[in-house]
Amino acid sequence: MAILTDYNEDQENNNSSSPSDLSLNADLAPSNPMVEEEKEAAKKLEEEKKNKKLTPNKANGLDMEDHSWGQSLQEVTINIPVPQGTKSRDVLCEIKMKSLKVGLKGQNPIIEGELFESVKPNDSYWVIEDQKVISVLLTKCDKTTWWKSLVKGGPEIDTQKAEPETSKLSDLDGETRSAVEKMMFDQRQKQMGLPTSQEIENQEMMKKFMAQNPNFDFSNAKMM
Secondary structure: OHHHHHHHHHHHHHHOOOHHHHHHHHHHOOOOHHHHHHHHHHHHHHHHHHHOOEOOOOOOOEEOOOOEEEEOOOEEEEEEEOOOOOOHHHEEEEEOOOEEEEEEOOOOOOEEEEEOOOEOHHHOEEEEEOOOEEEEEEEEOOOOOOOOOOEOOOOOEOHHHOOOOHHHHHHOOHHHHHHHHHHHHHHHHHHOOOOOHHHHHHHHHHHHHHHHOOOOOOOOOOOO
């Protein structure tokens, strides 16, 4: 009987596996290449969506679910639909140099966050139009830059597709107009694969230096 009992115990030990053995077997099990590829593809697609630049609307901004914004090189405009009959006293609007908060009192803000670039609060304002739209105007500090988004972390536009109103270039002061024209020229040059104004300037400086120093060894010099 002792021999039979020992035999049965040996059989039970052979047929059972410890949790560590099961874990080891799971680790050794080959992964499914197709599943891994699908996970990697899904992750890559999500990253592309996250980093994708959006085509700007006609106002060089974006049309969002609860508001829209646009911009020129001088200012940013925001339109926020609100219930008909909304009065100025119902609105909460805080315009600071680097942040914006807009909404209706007693409710969650419609827009709240750090602005993409700094603005001039004293030259910015908001109004209620027809008691159904909050209209905000922000005056930019830097009048030579397109904003990629209204607030940092928000959906970004492709600023290469922003279109300045050339008919209004004459209204700009000399310095701003020069900067805008330079930016437009560089944008066209990049699209055609040609050197920018800075690269052209560097090339001219190198040519001038070479002409003034004909005996200098330029064999290792790179033309930018």
